[in-house]
Amino acid sequence: MPILAYQKAVSLAQVRDLLGAEVFCGEDLSAQVGQVGAADLMSDVLALSKPGMLLLTGLASTQMIRTAAVSGLCGVVLVRGRKPDESVVALARERKIPLLGTPLTMFEAAGLLYMTIAGR
Amino acid sequence: MDPPEELESIYLVAGRDFANAGRVSTAIMDALKRLGVDPELVRRVAIASYEAEMNIVMYALRGRMSLRINPSAVIIEAEDEGPGIEDIDLAMQEGYSTATPEIQEMGFGAGMGLPNIKKNADEFRITSEVAKGTRLFIRVNQGA
DSSP states (O other), X not given: OOEEEEEEEEEHHHHHHHHTOEXXXXXXXXXXXXXXXXOSOHHHHHHHOOTTOEEEESOOSHXXXXXXXXXXXXXXXXXXXXXXXXXXXXXHHHTTOOEXXXXXXXXXXXXXXXXXXXXX | OOOOOOEEEEEEEETTOGGGTTHHHHHHXXXXXXXXXXXXXXXXXXXXXXXXXXXXXXXXXXXXXXXXXXXXXXXXXXXXXXXXXXXXXXXXXXXXXXXXXHHHHTTOOSSOHHHHHHHHOSEEEEEEETTTEEEEEEEEESOO
């Protein structure tokens, strides 16, 4: 899983706008994103993520939210239009993990964020 | 001088109960946060505890986890009734796993759990008996 440290942070609200994302839960999108990781393997997130990281993933499960919670992530973006079940949204709300969804693929979403945050 | 104060909580974990997998670890995380434990330490304990909890859910029939907090350390012990581990050295190798495709579809079973517990712990011990179960001892020191 690539973990990128950027020169420039953006807010979750900016991430939402950039990725044309819908917000499944998360009233406050002011958190600043300094790092982004892209993974479907939760073991990788548990082993390699940094606190405050934003996760791009195709996995819309309760385990993914638990993984985000114990890893102290700032939010999760589901890619390629994946819709979470109500149980997943409820858990994200309970754990206060902003959960967004974009129609873009993982590659496109990661590329857009990289170009924006790395300032290329 | 009085002996140092120690708090202990016990949690039960059901094997194969994927819907609730992770509940114990988030409860442990919340308890440590409430006690004002350093956030980076909370994160290490929560990750190690979650890996241990997922191992019980994925592989064992049932298990029990305990959390102990004293001024010098946070200690997690996990004990399960299950198949046990035949070769612990092999299980500790990154990438070695006996996970089923079902487990892998959930984003686990990449053979990284036990090494990751060790990485997040200041002290880690594992013992296992085949066809009986596995025990983990995880200690994370407070106030480095």
